[in-house]
Amino acid sequence: MILKKSSSSMEAILSSPSDKKINSDQVVEFPTSPQTAVGEEITHYSHSKHPLTQVTLSELFTCTGCKEYGAGKRFACQHCDFQLHQFCAFSPPLLKNHPLHGQHHLIFHSKPKSAKAGISWPRCDVCGKSTKGFTFRCRACNFQMHPCCAMLSTEINISAHPHPLRLLPATNTSSSTANNGILCGECNKMKRSGRIYRCKICEYHVHAVCAKAFINGLQDNGIPTPDKPSALGTAARLASQVVIEFIGGLFEGFGEGMAEVLVQNIAIGRCISRRRLATT
Template identity: 75%
Template sequence: MKRSSSMEIRNKLIEFPTSPQPAFGEEITHYSHSKHPLTEVTISELFRCSGCKEYGAGKRFACQQCDFQLHEFCAVSPPLLQSHPLHGQHQLVFHSKPKPGGISWPRCDVCGKSTKGFTFRCRACNFQMHPCCAMLSTEINLPVHPHNLKLLPPAGEHGLGNTCGECKKKRSGRMYRCSVCDYHIHAVCAKNHINGLQANGINAAPERPSALGTAARFASQVVIEFVGGLIEGLGEGMGEVIVQNIARGRCTSIRRRRRVSE
């Protein structure tokens, strides 16, 4: 990556479609966006990293000419991680593209979320994690809790067995635990203190709707509109007969399933 002097950056006019005045920093040329330079800026608004596809806020490297932005840790990620505390037995290699999988995205072994962009992957086993998760360790201190937090083993019993003190939910992924007061927090919630969300007043990253859920809702709407148009074309009387037959068919199907289960 090529860096230029901060004095040259301050003399450039950079405009962002946001209300706060960004703080300018140094400039780099990143291989994932080689056509334009990226400038280090600090803006409090939420953004989605073009590298790891995860959310962030605050400091970032942004393109002045297009909507390309990287977390700071994504922009400066090393090509290799040796003896990382979350996977010290093997070397981890940085990849700019996600690991090819089946119909669903592969998941991070730390936070449990999908890996859709930049990842660190192990060549010896199937372990992989986001660059943001690579900023975590086996022990962390967070401003939301007064005691030291230790990472629990990746056993399934710890994944869904405890309620997170941050989001108040149970979910998959690694968890941290306080041995003093039995406080638990998901790794995915802990990294919101690393990616800039908590520091900029954003409690959690927005949940993106799944493609299957969106497709199902779209298909249901198409069926409803089709039946509605059919009823309108046939007339009210014939339409009522069709609706009654559909409802009767659903009831028959339900009764059949009940008989099978009995």
């Protein structure tokens, strides 16, 4: 990505040199960023106590800003475990006329919307994944997207395919994707949440969430997108943990030693039950 500073705006041009893996025929205008750049170091408002240094590491990391994966170039704190994608570090306060939502302005938010019932997080309208950190949100409607998704456009080029890819209308990418026989050329899956790109020349398709791997550094560093844990498994672990903590609290009056023994026995019983289920 090329960032050009001017007196009034910063432009992120998604048409870049040959070493980049994704580009677009559209220009997204970024107003002046809220942080101050000092050489290869920046002072970012979300981590003002320490400067952030631009580094390139091939290891997978989780961006502290958007809570999504990344690899390669990033801004990292040398004193603590704080890391930001480059596009998260330069996220502007406002996006005007964005190709994916040109009818309204998109406002940058450093904190996500609250999870419904404390469990279900709101989802990005582009990739379909949960929004747990930095987001761009529309005040006029419920549209929102990750900073990484803001780097996408209605038409993109990826190194994995020789032809331009065009974003399909949202109405054509519902949960019934599997029944439509649309197979993603990257993950080889049919049914997946989020928008879909289709080749303008052949029948190649790619999920928007898979296209993000060409932006966040995963593709450049040969890292497959990690699979998210099962929602059912996560809910079961949370429920069992709550039960154990609750019962442990009930037995506090009996003394710490007895309470620990009872809670440990419950945990052991749970593990035995799992093993029995696995063998049946």
